[in-house]
Amino acid sequence: MLCGGCIDFENVHFGYLTDRKILDGVSFSVPAGKSVAIVGTSGSGKSTILRLLYRFFDPQAGAIKVDGQHIKNVTLESLRRSIAVVPQDTVLFNDTIFHNIHYGRLSASQEEVYDAARRAAIHDTIMNFPERYSTVVGERGLKLSGGEKQRVALARAFLKAPSILLCDEATSALDSTTEAEILTALRSLANNRTSIFIAHRLTTAMQCDQIIVLENGKVVEQGAHEILLSRGGRYAQLWGQQNNTTELTDSLVKVP
Numbered sequence: 001m002l003c004g005g006c007i008d009f010e011n012v013h014f015g016y017l018t019d020r021k022i023l024d025g026v027s028f029s030v031p032a033g034k035s036v037a038i039v040g041t042s043g044s045g046k047s048t049i050l051r052l053l054y055r056f057f058d059p060q061a062g063a064i065k066v067d068g069q070h071i072k073n074v075t076l077e078s079l080r081r082s083i084a085v086v087p088q089d090t091v092l093f094n095d096t097i098f099h100n101i102h103y104g105r106l107s108a109s110q111e112e113v114y115d116a117a118r119r120a121a122i123h124d125t126i127m128n129f130p131e132r133y134s135t136v137v138g139e140r141g142l143k144l145s146g147g148e149k150q151r152v153a154l155a156r157a158f159l160k161a162p163s164i165l166l167c168d169e170a171t172s173a174l175d176s177t178t179e180a181e182i183l184t185a186l187r188s189l190a191n192n193r194t195s196i197f198i199a200h201r202l203t204t205a206m207q208c209d210q211i212i213v214l215e216n217g218k219v220v221e222q223g224a225h226e227i228l229l230s231r232g233g234r235y236a237q238l239w240g241q242q243n244n245t246t247e248l249t250d251s252l253v254k255v256p
């Protein structure tokens with residue numbers, strides 16, 4: 001039985017195929033209740049770390065521990081009960097929006113589902129759907145936008161109230177109001193929970209207690225935002241690149 005405090009990756013080696021290493025001796029710790037952002041170029045193995053923690057795959061060498069216990073010695077059910085995942089693209093069932101949120105914790109009451117939806121800033125949107133919470137969503141129902149789907153994932157996670165939160169930040173552009181709402185909800189969900197964010201925007205990473213920079217399957221830098229910036233290494237370089245791009249985009253948008 002896990003109560004889901006700290007997470008430890010100890011010299012983890014992993015490849016999906018035998019001749020191609022994806023994680024090459026990854027070690028890091030997330031203390032209970034703290035947040036870590038994983039940043040790095042596309043394909044560096046960020047999502048793989050989350051997949052191993054959720055045990056979609058097992059590492060070939062090294063250990064992954066939660067609360068000091070090897071996760072391979074814990075039942076899958078117990079492991080997954082203590083973890084909520086907010087993915088980039090949430091899978092919706094062809095069912096009511098109520099059921100789609102309720103799925104986060106099937107023992108929850110109706111009021112708890114509404115409350116989770118409120119906290120994920122999607123309740124008001126649902127109340128404007130043709131049949132409110134009974135509206136069928138998914139492929140054969142009402143299509144939800146990327147931002148709405150992400151809020152459904154957040155509502156499920158609020159309902160689950162896990163001790164560990166894994167979040168893969170959306171790369172797709174959301175309008176700035178939606179993005180701000182989602183970030184606020186995510187921050188309140190991550191509060192006092194051990195959380196790992198795959199951060200595509202460094203402005204998200206900077207709000208985490210620790211940042212891990214992953215490159216070619218290795219942790220090349222680790223520390224808090226200010227410290228990594230002052231070190232002038234890989235993170236500082238990524239930060240410079242992203243800010244230049246933002247400035248460039250801003251200046252392109254601000255055509256008189």
Ligand SMILES: Nc1ncnc2c1ncn2[C@@H]1O[C@H](COP(=O)(O)OP(=O)(O)OP(=O)(O)O)[C@@H](O)[C@H]1O
Nearest residue numbers: 016017022040041042043044045046047048049198
């Ligand atoms: N199921 C799989 N089978 C084989 N290779 C895979 C599989 N899933 C991912 N990979 C490969 O593993 C590498 C790391 O993938 P991963 O999804 O962890 O990268 P990432 O850092 O999260 O990238 P991104 O930022 O683009 O999402 C990639 O080169 C990818 O092609």
